[in-house]
Structures are given as structure tokens and as C-alpha cells.
Amino acid sequence: MSNCLGSICEVKSDKISFFLSKDTALSFGQIVRVDSGAVCFYARVVNAQSKSTLETSEQLREAEGKETFGPYSYYKNIDAILFLERKAGKVRSPTFNPDYMDKVYPTTSEDSKVLKLAGELEIGNLRSGGQTLGRVGINIAAIPRMIGMFGMTGSGKTNTELIINAQLIDNSPRTAGLIFDFAGQLLEGKELGNKGLSDYPLFHSRVRFYSTKEEKLRIGLRTLQPWKLRNLYSDITLPQYRLAEKLYQQLGDGWIEKAREEYEQNGRAGVARITHAHRETVDALMRKLFSLDPRLFPPSTHSFIEDVIRNIDQGITCLIDISGMTSEAQHRVVCLTASGVANHYKYLWEAKFEKWRKLPTLLITLEEAHEFLDPSKEATIFSAIALTYRKYRVGLNAVTPRPSRINPDVFAELWTKVIMKTELKIDRDYLTRNTPYLEYSDTEVKMLDIGEALLISEPKIRFAVPVKVMHYPDYLDRQEQVDYNLAQSKTLEAMDENLKRLRNAGKNLNTN
Numbered sequence: 001m002s003n004c005l006g007s008i009c010e011v012k013s014d015k016i017s018f019f020l021s022k023d024t025a026l027s028f029g030q031i032v033r034v035d036s037g038a039v040c041f042y043a044r045v046v047n048a049q050s051k052s053t054l055e056t057s058e059q060l061r062e063a064e065g066k067e068t069f070g071p072y073s074y075y076k077n078i079d080a081i082l083f084l085e086r087k088a089g090k091v092r093s094p095t096f097n098p099d100y101m102d103k104v105y106p107t108t109s110e111d112s113k114v115l116k117l118a119g120e121l122e123i124g125n126l127r128s129g130g131q132t133l134g135r136v137g138i139n140i141a142a143i144p145r146m147i148g149m150f151g152m153t154g155s156g157k158t159n160t161e162l163i164i165n166a167q168l169i170d171n172s173p174r175t176a177g178l179i180f181d182f183a184g185q186l187l188e189g190k191e192l193g194n195k196g197l198s199d200y201p202l203f204h205s206r207v208r209f210y211s212t213k214e215e216k217l218r219i220g221l222r223t224l225q226p227w228k229l230r231n232l233y234s235d236i237t238l239p240q241y242r243l244a245e246k247l248y249q250q251l252g253d254g255w256i257e258k259a260r261e262e263y264e265q266n267g268r269a270g271v272a273r274i275t276h277a278h279r280e281t282v283d284a285l286m287r288k289l290f291s292l293d294p295r296l297f298p299p300s301t302h303s304f305i306e307d308v309i310r311n312i313d314q315g316i317t318c319l320i321d322i323s324g325m326t327s328e329a330q331h332r333v334v335c336l337t338a339s340g341v342a343n344h345y346k347y348l349w350e351a352k353f354e355k356w357r358k359l360p361t362l363l364i365t366l367e368e369a370h371e372f373l374d375p376s377k378e379a380t381i382f383s384a385i386a387l388t389y390r391k392y393r394v395g396l397n398a399v400t401p402r403p404s405r406i407n408p409d410v411f412a413e414l415w416t417k418v419i420m421k422t423e424l425k426i427d428r429d430y431l432t433r434n435t436p437y438l439e440y441s442d443t444e445v446k447m448l449d450i451g452e453a454l455l456i457s458e459p460k461i462r463f464a465v466p467v468k469v470m471h472y473p474d475y476l477d478r479q480e481q482v483d484y485n486l487a488q489s490k491t492l493e494a495m496d497e498n499l500k501r502l503r504n505a506g507k508n509l510n511t512n
């Protein structure tokens with residue numbers, strides 16, 4: 001066959017080597033097919049080297065121009081790792097390996113069907129050398145099995161988030177998204193050709209946008225019961241927590257305002273009069289309560305989080321723009337909102353199972369995920385979500401340029417991984433060491449281009465698929481305009497007929 005890439009020269013367990021035919025193109029990570037009698041094997045290219053049949057000393061003398069040797073051969077030797085075999089229409093992990101001199105081919109569209117890479121949430125196409133083949137996507141069932149998206153700044157993470165969330169909106173009310181936007185990019189698509197979620201055809205009916213600019217982001221103090229304090233202050237101690245509970249029992253819903261007033265007027269003794277506690281505990285808790293920014297936490301009974309919960313309940317995706325806040329305030333808003341929503345799912349699962357079944361499968365997109373899942377910091381609601389919220393159909397998409405700062409226990413729970421270009425060695429090492437099927441892909445992760453990714457989505461996709469992610473502006477162009485199910489308007493001819501009749505009727509009236 002003319003498109004043959006070469007033939008196998010060495011095989012050892014799951015590692016194959018083949019000679020690359022002259023004038024054929026190949027790239028790191030490319031998937032190739034080996035035809036071996038009745039069996040087909042699929043393998044990933046992990047290494048390449050050029051060699052000649054000359055001895056080193058002969059090569060040196062020729063390079064220095066001292067002597068010429070010949071005739072001799074030079075060749076390119078490719079290493080690849082087997083990951084699948086196809087026998088009698090069945091696809092599974094390899095049970096054996098190919099033979100010497102078996103032929104190697106690039107994958108075709110037919111192969112990409114065999115590999116079953118398509119999913120409900122499409123992210124792009126299979127890359128094979130310079131070409132792109134069939135569609136690649138993640139299944140909705142993969143959402144609660146947690147997702148991680150890694151890549152250095154500029155590698156294309158935000159673009160991929162937009163693609164995934166646009167399709168969550170498409171699948172509403174079966175799915176919904178809760179998105180925390182730290183850079184204020186997603187609504188208008190700054191740096192993405194100025195195309196953001198607001199350009200999405202279904203934006204107005206299926207998305208709600210919250211930002212501080214329109215004063216929509218407010219969490220009333222009276223909605224903050226003591227058990228929510230852990231999401232506000234990750235370093236709160238048990239005695240401080242107990243004091244807060246006592247104050248709440250004594251003072252009721254307005255406990256934060258009343259305790260603050262008392263402290264301002266009568267100092268720590270005032271608060272201690274309400275409920276006995278150590279001076280240090282009183283001071284520490286009061287410092288925390290005074291640190292709440294009144295623009296974000298006004299003395300009211302309204303909280304935007306309740307609105308978010310109502311919307312998500314209906315399959316409406318919520319985009320929360322937290323750009324421009326201090327990182328402390330961002331942390332508070334993000335943790336309070338996520339825990340409010342996640343606990344709604346948990347509560348319905350425990351108390352109203354039928355209602356829970358009607359809830360959309362939720363994906364929480366969290367940029368800067370390393371700030372919330374760092375093993376050297378206090379645990380946040382997000383590690384609980386990643387570890388235990390699968391059964392409630394709450395999924396997390398942890399997005400970060402620094403995967404090595406993600407708690408390894410949480411990292412192991414991210415069954416779907418989208419890996420984009422990563423240069424920092426410590427992060428590459430972490431990714432390749434802790435992700436199955438990526439052991440040999442270190443060079444590849446470094447060499448990925450913008451918008452190129454490796455996708456693993458267990459249990460469905462058990463190898464690293466090279467993907468070219470769709471560019472969001474192109475994706476929008478491809479979307480048909482929304483069909484609002486309006487009645488077809490009449491043709492111009494029919495309207496003309498009507499006009500003629502009206503005109504004639506008018507004339508008749510005049511002549512009468």
C-alpha cells in the first residue's frame with residue numbers, strides 16, 4: 001500500500017520499533033495501526049531516532065570531510081507503545097504483540113470509529129500527523145467522574161472550557177454548568193476573538209450571568225449561618241466555631257451584625273456577656289467577622305447563591321464573574337457558592353430522591369484549581385466534591401496550569417484528563433507519573449501546540465488520544481441559528497395576493 005509508514009524491526013512486550021519509509025511524515029504521540037494477519041494493533045509514537053549503518057568512527061571521518069564512505073544506508077527508527085488490539089471486530093487491551101516485518105499505517109477515519117472516541121460533549125478531532133480525523137468527545141456520564149484540565153497559560157484551556165460549557169447548555173436540562181470566571185474572560189471572550197458565552201445562540205434563555213459590576217453578587221449577612229463559616233474561613237478553629245454557634249443560638253439570624261455592634265460598643269467583654277468564651281477566641285472570631293467586605297456581604301436576607309441554586313435546578317447554566325475581587329474575596333464567594341449548590345444536590349438525594357432524579361448533571365468549572373486543592377493548605381469543599389459527590393451527579397472540572405499543586409488523592413479521582421502544552425518540568429513529571437497511559441509522553445506534553453491536547457476519559461477512553469480542540473469562534477460559526485419554533489412566515493407572493501385583495505376591496509368601497 002502506498003500510505004504504509006514502514007515495517008516493524010523489533011518488538012518487545014508492548015514496545016514496538018519500526019523503520020520509517022522515506023518521505024513519510026509522522027509526529028510524536030501520533031496513533032498508528034499495525035496490521036498483523038487477522039489482528040490489528042494500535043500504538044502511539046513515543047520516540048524517534050535517525051541512524052546510519054556506518055560505524056561512529058566512519059561517520060566522524062565523513063563529517064570532517066577526511067574520507068567518504070559508501071554506499072551506506074541511513075534510516076529513521078520509530079518507537080511506539082501498543083495500547084489496543086482489534087480481533088474479529090472486538091477491541092480490547094493488547095493480549096499479544098505484532099511480528100517482525102508487519103506493516104505500519106497511519107490511522108484513518110475508519111480507525112477513529114473503531115476507537116470509539118466520539119462523545120456527547122465534543123471537544124475536537126483526532127490528530128493524526130498533520131491531519132485531523134473523526135470527532136472526539138467526553139460522555140455526559142463522565143462528568144460526575146470528575147475532570148481535570150491542565151496546561152500552561154496560553155495553551156488553550158479557556159477555549160476548551162467554553163467548548164465544553166456550550167455543549168452543557170445544548171444538553172440542558174439534562175446538564176448544567178456552574179462556572180467561576182477568575183479573569184472575566186468567558187462572557188465576552190477576551191483574547192478569544194471576542195467571542196464568548198454571550199455570543200452563544202442559547203445564551204439568553206439558558207444562561208445567567210452574575211458579576212459585581214451589576215451589583216448582582218451579594219451575600220446577605222443574615223444568610224450566613226455558623227455552619228457556613230468553614231467555607232468563608234478555611235482556618236477557623238473548633239472553639240471559634242462553637243462560639244459562633246452559641247452566638248447564633250442567642251442572637252438569631254442577625255447574629256453577625258449584633259455581635260459586631262456589641263464588640264464595637266463594649267469590646268470583648270460585651271461579647272463574652274452574651275456567651276462565655278476565652279478572650280482569644282472572641283477576638284479571633286470577631287476579627288474574622290469584621291473582615292467581611294460590606295459591599296459583598298451587606299446586612300440583608302438576600303443571597304445570590306439562592307438564585308444560582310434555583311437556576312441550576314432548572315438546567316440553567318450560571319456564569320459567575322469574580323474578576324477584580326481580592327483573592328480572599330474570590331475564595332469566599334467560590335467556596336460558599338459551590339458548597340451551597342453541591343449541598344442542594346446532596347440534600348435532595350437524601351431527602352427527596354424523585355426530585356433529585358430530575359436535577360441536571362452538574363459540572364462545576366473551577367479555574368485556579370490549585371488554590372483550592374493544594375495539599376499544603378486547609379481542605380476546601382472542592383476536595384470533598386471530587387472525592388465524594390460522584391453519586392449526587394455533581395462533577396468538578398479542575399482547571400490549572402499547575403497540576404503538581406493538586407492533592408494527589410484528588411488528582412487520582414479525575415477520571416477525565418485534558419492535557420495541554422506544559423513546559424514546567426515539575427508539572428510534566430507530575431502528569432506523566434500520576435496518569436496511566438501517559439508514562440512515555442513526557443516529550444509530547446512539552447511539544448503540544450496551542451489548542452492541541454491529550455485526552456483520557458476512563459473508563460471509555462483508556463489511552464491518551466491526541467486531539468485538536470475546536471476553536472470556539474469556529475464552533476460558533478458552525479452552530480445553526482436557534483430555531484425558536486415560530487410559525488413559518490407567509491411567502492411574499494401570498495402576502496401580495498392578500499394586498500391585492502385588500503386594495504380591490506378598498507376600490508369597491510370607494511366606487512360604491
Ligand SMILES: Nc1ncnc2c1ncn2[C@@H]1O[C@H](COP(=O)(O)OP(=O)(O)O)[C@@H](O)[C@H]1O
Pocket residue numbers: 151152153154155156157158159160191192193450451452468469470471472
Ligand atoms: N483550539 C484552538 N485553536 C486555535 N486557537 C486557539 C485554540 N485554543 C486557544 N486558542 C488561542 O490561543 C490563545 C490562548 O487561549 P486560551 O484558551 O485563553 O489559553 P489559556 O486559558 O490556557 O491561557 C487565544 O488567543 C485563543 O484564541
Ligand SMILES: [Mg+2]
Pocket residue numbers: 157158
Ligand atoms: Mg485561561
